[in-house]
Amino acid sequence: xxxxxxxxxxxxxxxxxxxxxxxxxxxxxxxxxxxxxxxxxxxxxxxxxxxxxxxxxxxxxxxxxxxxxxxxxxxxxxxxxxxxxxxxxxxxxxxxxxxxxxxxxxxxxxxxxxxxxxxxxxxxxxxxxxxxxxxxxxxxxxxxxxxxxxxxxxxxxxxxxxxxxxxxxxxxxxxxxxxxxxxxxxxxxxxxxxxxxxxxxxxxxxxxxxxxxxxxxxxxxxxxxxxxxxxxxxxxxxxxxxxxxxxxxxxxxxxxxxxxxxxxxxxxxxxxxxxxxxxx
Amino acid sequence: xxxxxxxxxxxxxxxxxxxxxxxxxxxxxxxxxxxxxxxxxxxxxxxxxxxxxxxxxxxxxxxxxxxxxxxxxxxxxxxxxxxxxxxxxxxxxxxxxxxxxxxxxxxxxxxxxxxxxxxxxxxxxxxxxxxxxxxxxxxxxxxxxxxxxxxxxxxxxxxxxxxxxxxxxxxxxxxxxxxxxxxxxxxxxxxxxxxxxxxxxxxxxxxxxxxxxxxxxxxxxxxxxxxxxxxxxxxxxxxxxxxxxxxxxxxxx
Numbered sequence: 001x002x003x004x005x006x007x008x009x010x011x012x013x014x015x016x017x018x019x020x021x022x023x024x025x026x027x028x029x030x031x032x033x034x035x036x037x038x039x040x041x042x043x044x045x046x047x048x049x050x051x052x053x054x055x056x057x058x059x060x061x062x063x064x065x066x067x068x069x070x071x072x073x074x075x076x077x078x079x080x081x082x083x084x085x086x087x088x089x090x091x092x093x094x095x096x097x098x099x100x101x102x103x104x105x106x107x108x109x110x111x112x113x114x115x116x117x118x119x120x121x122x123x124x125x126x127x128x129x130x131x132x133x134x135x136x137x138x139x140x141x142x143x144x145x146x147x148x149x150x151x152x153x154x155x156x157x158x159x160x161x162x163x164x165x166x167x168x169x170x171x172x173x174x175x176x177x178x179x180x181x182x183x184x185x186x187x188x189x190x191x192x193x194x195x196x197x198x199x200x201x202x203x204x205x206x207x208x209x210x211x212x213x214x215x216x217x218x219x220x221x222x223x224x225x226x227x228x229x230x231x232x233x234x235x236x237x238x239x240x241x242x243x244x245x246x247x248x249x250x251x252x253x254x255x256x257x258x259x260x261x262x263x264x265x266x267x268x269x270x271x272x273x274x275x276x277x278x279x280x
Numbered sequence: 281x282x283x284x285x286x287x288x289x290x291x292x293x294x295x296x297x298x299x300x301x302x303x304x305x306x307x308x309x310x311x312x313x314x315x316x317x318x319x320x321x322x323x324x325x326x327x328x329x330x331x332x333x334x335x336x337x338x339x340x341x342x343x344x345x346x347x348x349x350x351x352x353x354x355x356x357x358x359x360x361x362x363x364x365x366x367x368x369x370x371x372x373x374x375x376x377x378x379x380x381x382x383x384x385x386x387x388x389x390x391x392x393x394x395x396x397x398x399x400x401x402x403x404x405x406x407x408x409x410x411x412x413x414x415x416x417x418x419x420x421x422x423x424x425x426x427x428x429x430x431x432x433x434x435x436x437x438x439x440x441x442x443x444x445x446x447x448x449x450x451x452x453x454x455x456x457x458x459x460x461x462x463x464x465x466x467x468x469x470x471x472x473x474x475x476x477x478x479x480x481x482x483x484x485x486x487x488x489x490x491x492x493x494x495x496x497x498x499x500x501x502x503x504x505x506x507x508x509x510x511x512x513x514x515x516x517x518x519x520x521x522x523x524x525x526x527x528x529x530x531x532x533x
Contacts, residue, residue, distance in 0.1 A: 015335055022332065023346050029404060030350070032372050033361050049375050119516065123464040123485045124509040127492050127501045212354040214467045219493065230356045234471055237360060244364050251360040255353050262352045266345055269352075273408050274415035 033255075037061070037248035044245050057245070064249040067240075072225065073232040080142050080217075080228065081210045084149040088206045089199060092153030096161030097187045101173060111162075118155045122215075130219055140226045145216050149206075157202045160275055164198040165191055201272035204265045208258050229254045285499070292503040304504075306479055307487035310395065314483065315462035318399035323454055326406040330413035331443075344414075351407030355467040362401055363388075363472055388473050391480035398468055398481060409454050416450035417443070448526045456516060463512050484508060 036044055038056040065071070098104070099111050133144040152158060168191060176186050192199075217228045227235065236250050262269060296304045333344050350358070365372050366387040374384040387397045424442045433441065444451075466485035469475060475482035475490070488508070492501035 012337075015332075015337055018332060019337060019339075019343055022329070023343050026346050026350060026404065028372075029361050029365060030353075032365060036364065045370055047370070047375070048379070049370075049372065119460065121460055121464050121508060121512050123466070123488060124505045124512075126488070127498060127505050130492070131498060208352050212352070212356075214354070214356050214471075219489075230354055233354075233356045233360060237363070237471065244367075247360055248364065251357045255357045258352050258354065259349060262349060263345070266348075269348075270344075270411055270415075273411040 033248045033251055036244055037252050039245050041243065041245060060245050060249040061253070064236075064246045064253065067246065068232055068236055068250070069225075070229065070232060070250070070253060073227050073229045076142075076226060077211060077228040077230075080145050081207060083142075083146045084210045085203055085206055087146065087150035088153035088157060089203060090153075091150050092157035092202060093161055093192060093195065093199065094187065095152055095158045096165055097191055099158065100162045100165035101168075101170075101186070101191065102183065114152075114155045114158065118159070126215070126219070133220070140221050140223045142220075142226075144220045145210075145213075153202075154206070157206065160202060160272065161195060161198050163275060164195055168194055197268065197271070200265065201268045201275075204261065204268050205272055207261060211258055288499070292500055293507075296500075296503060296507065301500075303479065303482060303487055307482045307484045310480065310482050311463060311465075311484040314395050314399055314465060314481075315459060317396060318402050318465075319455065319458040319462050321399055322402045322406050322409060322458055323451065325403045326410040326454075327413050327447075327451070329406075329410045330417055331439075333410070333414060334417045348407030348411055350404045353405070356471060358401070358405060359468055359471040362468075366397065388481070389477060391477055394473060394477065394481045398465075398472070401468065409458070412454060413447070413450060416447050420446045445527045449528060452519075452523055452526045456519060459515055459519065460512055463508065463515075 035051065035053060037060055038053040038058070039050075039060075040057055043050060043053060099107060129144075137143045172190055173186050176190055181189070212230065213228075214230045214234070217231050218234075221227060221231065224235070233250055233254050236247060240246050295301055299305060329347060333340065333347065353361075368374055368384065368386050368389055371387075373387070377384045385393055385397075388394045420443065424446070425438055428438050428442060464485050465483050466489065469481045469483045469486050470489065473481045475486045484504070488501050488504045491497045491504060
């Protein structure tokens, strides 16, 4: 019994060593980024490297923010994010409502079609979509980045909401129908309020997806004043290859909003990922 | 760019497959090499990580957050951070290698190491794959492990006779998604290497982008997109056909 406990004790120690090593490994790149963003150009090149900047140079952030109009890029990004998010929440929940709660001919077929569309690589549809948009909107328009969100809002979001809405007892709809409620009213006043959790999940994923999107803005936007933060940061890399402290400050600025949002909505994020994986 | 299109039959495809455009086969080779490295690396590392983070220990929630956080960092920011970490002269990684008296590496600046380096970077951002595994692990009924305890099965026995078979549908799902995403890898290579050095990291998507937007050859780019579609479709079918190893509990009746 004693030997068993000893072995267990050794196992616990090994477990904690592994967990601490993993945590440090995953934090290291982020730590190094922040650390480098607070250094002077001389300090950053010291060998052996210094771990803690002394004194921390907060002015790198003001310099990074002024060299490139990050304020404008932030507003541009938010414009796309807000309108995309509104469309996604509205249209994906309507589609999910239809797939989950209404009975109509061909419903299963169209749902299968939607799901198989999820397997279609985005790189395959990139050029045809681009050519289509180019024919109807001027360059630098954000419409290609916003309008699709108002027409379904993404197969994955519909799938996620449908899975949840199917779990709501049908007796609620029936009772409302008996009371004379219409389907739009059932959607707006019964199903939507009950679907708060998956709607938060969808919003969180969509925010991260749009904020982090690089390829979309890259092909539709080419005038600098219409750039998003992702494009701005990429341009920054081209301009200041040797000024690592400024580059790291800029990277930190771009990264902070999604990280904060992730930390706040971390539970929803985990739940959403779990739902997406259960499909397999 | 002209707006007049002329029907050319299969000319664009002929040009690709005949090798008249040397970058077609090059980019296919680079992409296959990348997928062959990155998919196993990502699946094995995220599976092991999920096994570790499934254990009970103090601060487990915090460690799970730390490991998944990098997966939501914008790809452009990931590229920026790693450009700095991987800098051959003053980057942190080579400093660590030097401190340990190990040989340093040129990482993304050498033809031989660029693709493995980009594949390894996925270990840092595999958080969402890891969470899918974790959710799967937590769905395995505890009785199976208890039964193995009664039979005297050790941890290795449990891993190969309970955990991996029970997890095979999840592994299968992550494998398919990994393949589809692997073939489309774009942002890291576009920002960090622009396909270089000497086209050693010319991923298929980077090549497609270059044909479409740098060289303004939309028709060639569309042909490339079709070829990619067929490749991914065939590969997915092959994986589905060979999925006899996947165990579905519902089948056992």
